Amino acid sequence: MITTIVVVLVILYFARSIYNDFIANNNDPLSNQGQEATIVEGKFTPKSLAKYNGKDHAKIFIAVKNRVFDVSQGAAFYGPGGPYENFAGRDASRGLALNSFDPAVLTPLDQPIDDLKDLSKLEKESLEQWEEHFENRYKVVGSLHENGTVPEEAQSL
Ligand code: HEM
Known part of the structure; x- marks a missing residue:
């Protein structure tokens, strides 16, 4: 049971950091995309x-x-x-x-x-x-x- 909870928590943790990276890349005004657009x-x-x-x-x-x-x-x-x-x-x-x-x-x-x-x-x-x-x-x-x-x-x- 505890193992299952730990596995779920680890998966949630990685899913969250992947999601945050995705948001950061799309909004970062200093990314290449942003610079070219200006x-x-x-x-x-x-x-x-x-x-x-x-x-x-x-x-x-x-x-x-x-x-x-x-x-x-x-x-x-x-x-x-x-x-x-x-x-x-x-x-x-x-x-x-x-x-x-x-x-x-x-x-x-x-x-x-x-x-x-x-x-x-x-x-x-x-x-x-x-x-x-x-x-x-x-x-x-x-x-x-x-x-x-x-x-x-x-x-x-
Ligand atoms: C009181 C006299 C001045 C002092 C003490 C001074 C000091 C400095 C210093 C310490 C740097 C940085 C150098 C480096 O890190 O590469 C610099 C760069 C520069 N200075 Fe002066 N400066 C003076 C006058 C002037 C004047 C009269 C001009 C007018 C054209 C000027 C235009 C520049 C430019 C264009 C840069 C380059 C900045 C860059 O790399 O984008 N400076 N100056």
Whole structure:
């Protein structure tokens, strides 16, 4: 009798953990399924990128030379209250080139994408080093566009 009760309890225990695993996999927002579902487009405009700032949307994206990186892993840097939160959801290229996180350096959302033409050689080099840093650390999730085109100069810097 006792053996039967123990066997039933063991079966119930395993059934419960299998059920819990099933629920967790289906609801976990950090599972692969959840992550893919949040990336709705590979082509961003400055305005559509802006919502990926860690506030309006949990994900944080940043554009560097018209490539959009998912920097959510670096939320301590770019999330609300972080030292570089001004870059969240924005084209950070000029800020990185000038080594400045001053909001005045960012291109306003209603203006054309920065073509970065006026950067000095040193500023271009600084931007390239930052670009490498982002390539090594974060995943590209799309590109920044305006009226369907990317400014030529910014592509070939
Ligand atoms: C007061 C001067 C500054 C200090 C003390 C400082 C400190 C730091 C530190 C400790 C890190 C982390 C490095 C690592 O773990 O890889 C970092 C990363 C970074 N800093 Fe600064 N920083 C300063 C100024 C700036 C400025 C002016 C910019 C503007 C472009 C900037 C942009 C960045 C970026 C983009 C990262 C990379 C974060 C990432 O990996 O996603 N920093 N900084």
